[in-house]
Amino acid sequence: MEPDVRLGLYRMMVLIRTYEETILREYHADKKPVFDIGAGLIPGEMHLSAGQEPVAAGVCAHLTADDAVTATHRPHHFAIAHGVDLDRMTAEIFGRVDGLGRGRGGHMHLFDPATHFSCSGIIAEGYPPAVGQALAFQRRGTDRVAVAVTGEGAANQGAFHEALNLAALWKLPVVFVVEDNDWGISVPRSASTCVTSNAERAAGYGIPGERVEDNSVEAVHEVAAAAVARARAGEGPSLIEVHTLRLWGHFEGDAQGYRSDLEGVPGRDPLPTYEKRLRADGVLDDTAANSIAAQAHDRVQAAVEFAKRSPEPDPATALDHVFAQA
Amino acid sequence: MTLTDASASSATPTTRKLTTAKAMVEAIAQEMERDDDVFVLGEDVGAYGGIFSSTTGLLDRFGPKRVIDTPISETAFIGAAVGAAVEGLRPIVELMFVDFFGVCMDQIYNHMAKIHFESGGNVKVPLVLTTAVGGGYSDGAQHSQCLWGTFAHLPGMKVVVPSNPADAKGLMTAAVRDDNPVVYLFHKGVMGLPWMAKNRRSVGPVPEGEHVVPIGKANVVRPGSDVTVVTLSLSVHHALDVAEELAPQGVDCEVVDLRSLVPLDTDTILESVGRTGRLLVVDEDYLSFGLSGEIIARVAERDPGLLRAPAARVAVPDVPIPYARPLEYAVLPTPDRIRRAVLDLVGA
Secondary structure, three states, X not given: OXXXXXXXXXXXXXXXXXXXHHHHHHHHHOOOOOOOOOOOOOXXXXXXXXXXXXXXXXXXXXXXOOOEEEEOOOOHHHHHHOXXXXXXXXXXXXXXXXXXXXXXXXXXXXXXXXXXXXXXXXXXXXXXXXXXXXXXXXXXXXXXXXEEXXXXXHHHOHHHHHHHHHHHHOOOOEEEEEEEOOEEXXXXXXXXXXXXXXHHHHHHHOOOEEEEOOOOHHHHHHHHHHHHHHHHOOOOOEEEXXXXXXXXXXXXXXXXXXXXXHHHOHHHXXXXXXXXXXXXXXXXXXXXXXXXXXXXXXXXXXXXXXXXXXXXXXXXXXXXXXXXXX | OOOOOHHHOOOOOOOOEEEHHHXXXXXXXXXXXXOOOEEEEEOOOOOOOOOOOOOOXXXXXXXXXXXXXXXXXXXXXXXHHHHHHHOOOEEEEEEEEHHHHHHXXXXXXXHHOOHHHHOOOOOOOOOEEEEEEOOOOOOOOOOOOOOHHHHHHOOOOEEEOOOOHHHHHHHHHHHHHOXXXXXXXXXXXXXXXXXXXXXXXXXXXXXXXXXXXXXOOOEEEEOOOOEEEXXXXXXXXXXXXXXXXXXXXXXXXXXXXXXXXXOOOHHHHHHHHHHHOOEEEXXXXXXXXXXXXXXXXXXXXXXXXXXXOOOEEEEEOOOOOOXXXXXXXXXXXXXXXXXXXXHHHHOO
């Protein structure tokens, strides 16, 4: 792989991690001494994606803003990798008027028409709309693709299977991505899923299925390249499962007492692993690493400052936007 | 008596008569001619033409790329319609029976109805969800419900329920052109189906050419001075039959056909009740926590003094729709039940 592509993947992973660490800090900053989920500058559930950066960076490297991405309740990494405006995304997470949804959505409901990005907070239910976006792309004779993301827990939902069948039947340009982070909140994959790899389930729909075992961004990049190319060529959908890592809790405030694999988690962090590899290959040195880290820091800080500067929505507007006005 | 709102139509008046089903199809076809982004998908909408004739002839006219048979996979294809609408297409997607919403409701109320709001108005979902409602032909508890109150309860979707051919056309035209998701519920008993006992008003005059009935506007289909009967769908015809029957006895019913539940034309209801002082709501949906209670609440919270007698309702009394004919007709809002309720209201 070309060094600049590798650096690009690394840069994206650093930006995502920096973002998630910043949101983590901002989220908890004013929830002390007693954690109150509804308190603070960022209230509500917060599902952070640290550890899953390789999936978003590897897949979205093949997309343009004309392609669609439908993410999950844990959407930040895909939003960032797909190029959603960081300022407006952050303002939405802070519930401000300059947010993507003017404060109506929140962190699980980010919609950005400029990059055809959306999420669904309902497990597996983001797949069917992604199929519809792909249907629109196909009908208009474009080579645009729709990427649909879920976790491994979603692969046991009906919507997952219905979407695969329909996309395969109509040869739609969809790349289905399953992030297997081993845990459906507290339930391990072994207690939820009858097959060892969800990629096997692709065979049930007559489409290619690949599993990336080691959370390697370069392996994801390679597998996604084939899936996106297949979709663009009009050959139909593919399924990619990536065995990734939930570095932190299901949501913030999750003590993870159930988690039997906790001890090994830090050693599986994909970011230092990739950094080490790039350094060993002579692609990354201290200067480049520092510069990438500083750029990420500055960009994320600017987004947080933008969000904090943006006003809170006026309660008098609480009923706005239920319907589009003629 | 008029069943169309002439002021709402730019079409030339006509005496041409169509069934409700044909009027609905005519509107879809005209909108498909007008806008390439309009397409139809659903179960058996192609060669079959819709189980209740809601898409008859469209496949021959527009081909399989614009009239798409789907697998029995409502979550996938209604969700796909949502995604296509997000990208600017204008799908008309059919849920064969409203009773089937249980297998796909998440796409309807959590996605179709909320995306515009969650996006702060930045993403529109211009989609029409058509679905068949209603009983009266022994189809049992899972194929006979109306359930419009459930959709109307959940914010973010407009809800329309035509009762006659002209409104079926006009409301469909309006629904396709609306930038919001519109749930369009058609009663099997008003479609004019050759294989089901026809209501005599399921065939009626329909304007040719463009015909729009604005969403959110009720229609006073029979003016009267003694009792306001607020109703919708097939029950409109039962109410009209009762009104005609009672007129010679000196009981003068005003019949209001709601046509739209969301938005609800509260002003027309209040104006009518203000004149008659008596309100009967007739609803083929379940009695409790639904449309009939909502209509009465709207009157009560605006001005309870409008009512000279306590408001009354005839609805399905919180029981699943039974199969056996005598049982089913014991719970449906039949003309007999409506007549008794009207007579009770006027103290006859």
